[in-house]
Amino acid sequence: MSDRPRAAKETPLAIICGGGSLPLAVADAVTRRGRRVVMFPVRGFADPRDFADYPCHLIATGQFGRFRRLAVQEGCRDVVFIGVVLRPALRQIRLDWDTIRQLPRVFAMFRGGDNHLLSSLARIVEDLGFKLHGAHEVAPEILVPQGAIGRHAPGPRHEADIARGLAVLAAIGPFDVGQAVVVADSYVVAIEGAEGTDRMLERVAALRRDGRIPSAAGTGVLVKTPKRGQDRRFDLPSIGPQTVARAAEAGLAGIAVAGGATIIAEPQRVAAAADRVGLFVVGIAAAG
């Protein structure tokens, strides 16, 4: 982007990454923009073999010292955090010197919700001397646009479910809890908690199989927005072809996400997958 400072282009971008296809999509997008990237996959969440084309250093959760040393060696000053990194259990943390110095803060950050966890992490990274950026700032093409992706669009019945879903998400916004719900014919079927969107959709599929969702298959909408107060630099919600597949298995009519505030891995594949199964995927205006 023309208004991005030149300095940001001159040093390679450190990408701390978890699972899914997004990290590679971001790395490729940043590379296409002419900037080098260095990948830091987090052990247990991302597979270094996915990043064979890039310089790559495996790090463990909590290895702030190792990350700092390697990132400085590589000449990185800017950091992006992307991909699925589940809330690590404290026992998974590998302690190193920088982590031990941060220990009171590390413990504190595991109390409370994800927003709290992630903004604590952001502060630690910045205290180590780096600048944290949002993946959507370094690769804006990864954001869902406003409007329908693919051939299908929501009808009035779906719009009503979307409105109800947004109302539920607004109501639970203050509690730093999940950021997705499933609503089918006005019935709130599922609210996402710590399990994440994929498992929530599996649950909806099971409820559908058991006849516990009154409306017929092909009704219902997954509504997903950023949490209120969420640090968008590294925790925007994301969707991918997998989301479409799981929504289809759950018998939904479509997916509504916040346009301009949702990351989409492989948009063409998402559109193709949605068209194939007859789902709509729509970017909507959402306060977030």
Next chain:
Amino acid sequence: MSDRPRAAKETPLAIICGGGSLPLAVADAVTRRGRRVVMFPVRGFADPRDFADYPCHLIATGQFGRFRRLAVQEGCRDVVFIGVVLRPALRQIRLDWDTIRQLPRVFAMFRGGDNHLLSSLARIVEDLGFKLHGAHEVAPEILVPQGAIGRHAPGPRHEADIARGLAVLAAIGPFDVGQAVVVADSYVVAIEGAEGTDRMLERVAALRRDGRIPSAAGTGVLVKTPKRGQDRRFDLPSIGPQTVARAAEAGLAGIAVAGGATIIAEPQRVAAAADRVGLFVVGIAAAG
């Protein structure tokens, strides 16, 4: 109770019942109070063999006509509805003449949430000429009292989780969605949707096993209240020994329910189960 009208004692009480141990507990309590009961277990949810000591007629979901005929034959005028009856899928409904006459209403009642479903059912039962009562009205001893049941009581850390859980439940109250949440050290781990409390607790147990709940085992509270606007005549939340067992499997510290507005199956067994696994079970003041 002395203020209950005499007439109510003179006709046998029709108990339409789903699964779990509550229907038998209610039948026994009403019988101890000197009133006869006639059981109407709903096929697929309750087992008629559980009610061998009582007159018993199996009915299928939606057989309003059959129920009316049998209940009139038995001389019943008062009806109580108790036990786990999952939202029946439309396809499970066995149509009979009274149901067909009610069909537009039957279809309408499957749109929207459970409150809507249950209050529709209440209106149909009353239109058939019966009076619907709450199980807690005919057998008040089945309600959870205020205060701790068993040896353990919540500490300040648990009180904070209870307060947060109540706040989440108040926020989602307008949406006719689940009536239970799990909060652990201020982190909202799970919100109940259509899956029900048992499955939500199974989910929390799985999240705990996967290390996705940051606080250690032995923290966290199941908070469960009646939904706002819920028709208390037949849809109060309930707990039993099973709830304690599942909460223990989920690694929780305890269970907080609305005192005076929660049905408890087998209170002595609940207290014994809670004492054995070291959980608290507490009746709290909750708006509901």
